[in-house]
Amino acid sequence: MKKKTGLGYQIYLCFDYIYSALVTLWGVFSHTFTKADTVQYPDEQPHLHPRFRGRIVLTKDPSGEERCVACNLCASACPTDCISLQKTEDESGRWLAEYFRINFSRCVYCGLCEEACPTYAIQLTPDFEMAEYERQNMVYEKEHLLIDGPGKQPGYSFYEFSGKAVSGRQKGEGINEAQPVDVKSLLP
Amino acid sequence: MTPVMANILNVVCILVFVVFGAAMLTWVERRILGIWQDRLGPNRVGPGGTLQIVADMIKLLMKEDWVPAFSDKFVFVIAPTIAMFVVVAAFAVIPIAPGIGVVDLNVGLLFFLAMTSLGVYAVMFGAYASDNKYALIGGIRAAAQMVSYEVFMGLSLMGVVMLAGTFDLRQVVLSQQDGWYIFPQFIGAFIFLIAGIAESHRTPFDLPEAEHELTAGFHTEYSGMKFAMFFIGEYVSVLMTSAMITVLFLGGWLGPDFAPPLFWFLLKTIILVFFMILVRGSLPRPRYDQLMSFGWKCMLPLSLVNLVVTGALVLL
Numbered sequence: 001m002k003k004k005t006g007l008g009y010q011i012y013l014c015f016d017y018i019y020s021a022l023v024t025l026w027g028v029f030s031h032t033f034t035k036a037d038t039v040q041y042p043d044e045q046p047h048l049h050p051r052f053r054g055r056i057v058l059t060k061d062p063s064g065e066e067r068c069v070a071c072n073l074c075a076s077a078c079p080t081d082c083i084s085l086q087k088t089e090d091e092s093g094r095w096l097a098e099y100f101r102i103n104f105s106r107c108v109y110c111g112l113c114e115e116a117c118p119t120y121a122i123q124l125t126p127d128f129e130m131a132e133y134e135r136q137n138m139v140y141e142k143e144h145l146l147i148d149g150p151g152k153q154p155g156y157s158f159y160e161f162s163g164k165a166v167s168g169r170q171k172g173e174g175i176n177e178a179q180p181v182d183v184k185s186l187l188p
Numbered sequence: 189m190t191p192v193m194a195n196i197l198n199v200v201c202i203l204v205f206v207v208f209g210a211a212m213l214t215w216v217e218r219r220i221l222g223i224w225q226d227r228l229g230p231n232r233v234g235p236g237g238t239l240q241i242v243a244d245m246i247k248l249l250m251k252e253d254w255v256p257a258f259s260d261k262f263v264f265v266i267a268p269t270i271a272m273f274v275v276v277a278a279f280a281v282i283p284i285a286p287g288i289g290v291v292d293l294n295v296g297l298l299f300f301l302a303m304t305s306l307g308v309y310a311v312m313f314g315a316y317a318s319d320n321k322y323a324l325i326g327g328i329r330a331a332a333q334m335v336s337y338e339v340f341m342g343l344s345l346m347g348v349v350m351l352a353g354t355f356d357l358r359q360v361v362l363s364q365q366d367g368w369y370i371f372p373q374f375i376g377a378f379i380f381l382i383a384g385i386a387e388s389h390r391t392p393f394d395l396p397e398a399e400h401e402l403t404a405g406f407h408t409e410y411s412g413m414k415f416a417m418f419f420i421g422e423y424v425s426v427l428m429t430s431a432m433i434t435v436l437f438l439g440g441w442l443g444p445d446f447a448p449p450l451f452w453f454l455l456k457t458i459i460l461v462f463f464m465i466l467v468r469g470s471l472p473r474p475r476y477d478q479l480m481s482f483g484w485k486c487m488l489p490l491s492l493v494n495l496v497v498t499g500a501l502v503l504l
C-alpha cells in the first residue's frame with residue numbers, strides 16, 4: 001500500500017487526533033453522573049449469591065444424620081490436597097468419617113470437592129470472613145464443619161436414592177427405586 | 189499597614205495558598221478521577237477524605253530519605269529543589285486580583301516562559317544524577333518532549349501579546365475588559381492548554397515518568413521529601429498553567445460585579461484544573477515519536493497560522 005502523504009492528509013490527521021481526543025473527553029465526562037460501583041465492604045455488605053464459593057460446611061440429611069459416607073472422593077478431587085479424613089463404621093455398618101479436617105489456609109475454594117461428593121455432604125457457602133491471626137486456626141475439624149441443616153439440597157438423603165442396602169431398608173425399597181433384577185431368571 | 193508589610197503579607201499568603209492548594213489538589217484529583225471512573229477515591233481519612241494529605245505527609249516524612257550511593261549527590265539534591273522553585277517563582281508574576289499578586293514585571297510573560305523552561309532542568313538533572321537507566325530514558329524523553337512543546341508554547345502566546353500590546357500580565361488582564369481573548373485567540377488558547385499540560389508532565393504528556401514503562405521515570409530513585417517536592421512541583425505547575433490560561437485568555441479576575449474579583453479568578457482557575465484532571469483521566473499516552481510529530485507537524489503550524497492571521501488582523 002502506498003503510504004499516504006501530502007499536506008491534505010497531514011491536516012486531516014491533525015483534526016483526527018483532536019476530534020478523537022474530544023470524543024474521549026466527553027465519554028469520560030459523562031460518567032460524572034453515574035453511580036460509583038464501589039461497595040465499601042466493612043460498612044456495606046456485598047451481595048453474595050447463594051452459589052458463591054466460600055467457607056465449606058458438612059451438611060446433614062433431613063433426618064438429621066450426617067451425610068458424609070467417608071468415601072474420600074472429595075479428598076482425591078481436591079487439587080490442593082487440603083482435605084484429610086478417616087473412615088469408620090457405626091454398629092449398623094454405615095460408613096462415617098472418624099475425623100474430617102479441612103485446611104483452609106490451603107483451600108482455593110474451587111468447589112471440586114462439592115462436585116465430587118456423591119452425597120451432597122460437602123458444600124461451599126457464601127461466607128468468606130474467615131481471617132485468623134494464627135495459621136493453625138485455619139484448620140477446621142469435623143465439629144467446626146458440621147452444620148445442622150441440609151444446605152443447598154433440602155430433602156435429599158443419599159440412602160433413600162442410592163439403592164444400597166442399610167439396616168432397616170433393603171434394596172428396592174428406596175424412593176423411585178425398582179426391585180432389583182434377578183439376573184439368574186429368564187423371565188422378561 | 190506599611191506598603192512593605194502589605195507586600196510581605198501578599199507574598200506569604202500567596203506562597204502558603206499555592207503550596208497548600210497543590211497539596212489539596214492531590215486529594216481533589218484522586219476524588220475527581222474516582223468520580224469519572226465510577227469509583228470513590230480516598231474517602232476515609234477525615235470528613236470525605238479531606239485529611240488524606242495529612243496522612244500522605246506523615247507517610248512521606250517517615251520514609252527514609254535515601255540518596256543512592258552511586259548518584260551524583262549534589263545534582264541529585266538540587267534537582268527537586270529546582271522543580272519546586274521554578275514553578276513557585278513563576279507564580280510570582282501572576283496577577284490574581286487587584287492588589288493581590290507578588291510583582292507586576294513589565295516582562296511578566298517572558299519571565300513566566302523562562303521559568304517554565306527551566307523546569308526541564310529539574311527533570312534532566314534528576315534523571316542524570318540518579319545513574320539509573322529508567323531515569324535516564326525518562327530524562328531523554330523529557331528533553332525530546334521539551335523541544336517539541338516549548339516552541340509552540342511561546343508562539344501560541346504571541347497572539348495575546350499582539351492584541352494586548354504588552355508583556356505585563358496585569359495589563360493583559362485589564363485590556364480584556366471589552367472581551368476575553370479566548371474568542372479572538374481560540375486556537376492560541378487551545379494550543380497553550382496542550383503546551384501547559386505538557387509543561388506540567390501530566391498524562392497524556394507524562395512520558396518522562398510513564399509508570400507503566402519506566403517504573404517512575406526520572407524520579408525512580410527519589411523517595412521521601414525529595415519525591416514529595418517533585419510531586420508538589422507538578423501540582424503547583426497544574427495550578428500555574430490554569431491560572432495562566434485564566435489570566436491570558438479568560439479575563440483573569442474580570443467578571444460580573446456581584447462577586448469579588450478573587451472569586452472569579454479562583455472559579456475560572458478551578459474549572460481549568462478540573463479540565464486538566466479530566467484530560468488526565470481520559471487520554472492515553474502517545475509514543476514519544478508520535479508526540480514529537482504531533483508537536484512539530486500539528487501544533488507548530490497551527491500556532492504559526494494563528495500568529496500570522498492575528499498579526500494581519502491587528503495591522504488592518
Ligand code: SF4
Pocket residue numbers: 056074077078079080081082083102106107108109110111112113114
Ligand atoms: S474447594 Fe477445592 S481446594 Fe477447597 S477443599 Fe474443596 S476441592 Fe479442595
Ligand code: SF4
Pocket residue numbers: 067068069070071072073074075085116117118119120121122
Ligand atoms: S464429603 Fe462427600 S466426597 Fe467427601 S468423603 Fe464425605 S461423602 Fe465422600
